[in-house]
Amino acid sequence: MAGLVSGGKRIVQEEGGVFVLYLSVFFLLLAFFILLTSLSTFENRKFDAVVQAVQDAFGVTMAQGPAAQAALARADERLGAVGRRLVAVVPDAVIDQGGKGGTLVATLPASSLFAPATAEGGGTVVTVLPGREGLWRQMAEAVRPDEETGLEIDLEFLVADGGNPGASLPVFQAGAMARTLTAAGVSPNAMSVGVEKGTADQVRFLFHARPPHAGAPLNPAPEGRP
Known part of the structure; x- marks a missing residue:
């Protein structure tokens, strides 16, 4: 007491x-x-988006379910094959598939992909160099949705502006590549093209895996995407 x-x-x-x-x-x-x-009930799409936001903000990798892990493993297989094919076709290509799973960044000279621009009918004509049809078809196969795992992969193609934001050549090159990839079977829903700040005569292919039920790519697009 x-x-x-x-x-x-x-x-x-x-x-x-x-x-x-x-x-x-x-x-x-x-x-x-x-x-x-x-x-309470959980919505997979929103939950995956929150997990990805935390990973991007703090640079950590959080544990994911078996479905997402299987999808990422399949993405790494597909993208690894694309990277090897790119280097075989364009020896100057620099491939980065490290860091987070399900991503690939390929940097290469624009001159290794495009023929010199020509003037035709008062306009500028840019064409993709021939002989790379197998590479474009492999990219189309890589980004095709996987029915088994629910995997989706987004493809971006970015052309550097060479320090001149008003340059028209990078825009024509981006358009020419978009037409080439579409003709090879890449779905427009899985592809985007644009111009970014960077060194002249430089282009990048960026692949971002989208796990099952995710509302956004596993990794955000770099700055420069329109």
């Missing part, structure tokens, strides 16, 4: 009273959160 003196009178107070009150509040809160959890 403990006593408190007030106005000359001793008020008797149980020592364990505060502790009992604390436990009561704790268990009430615990029951409340258990109830919320039992009533």
Whole structure:
């Protein structure tokens, strides 16, 4: 027992009273959160997007379910084959498939892909060099949705502006590559092209895996995408 003196009178107070009150509040809160959890439902698309946002912000890789892991493994296989084919066709290509799974970045000279621009009918004509049809078909196969795992891969093609944001040649080159990839079977829904800041005569292919139920690519697009 403990006593408190007030106005000359001793008020008797149980020592364990505060502790009992604390436990009561704790268990009430615990029951409340258990109830919320039992009533809540998870949306895979939103959950995956939140997980990816945390990974991008803090540079960490969070554990993913078996379906997502299988999809990423399949993406790495596909993209690895694309990277090897690119180097075989364009020896100057620099391939980066490290870091996060399900990504590939290929940097190569624009002159290794495009014929010199010509003037025709008062306009500029840019064409992709012939003899690379097998490479474009392999890219189309890589980004085709996988029915088994739910895997999707997005493809971006970016042309450097050479320090001149108003240059028209990179725009023509991006358009020519878009037409070539579309003709090879790449779905327009899986592809985007654009111009970015960078060194002249440089282009990049960027592949981003999209795991099952995800609402956005595993890795965000780099700056420079229109």
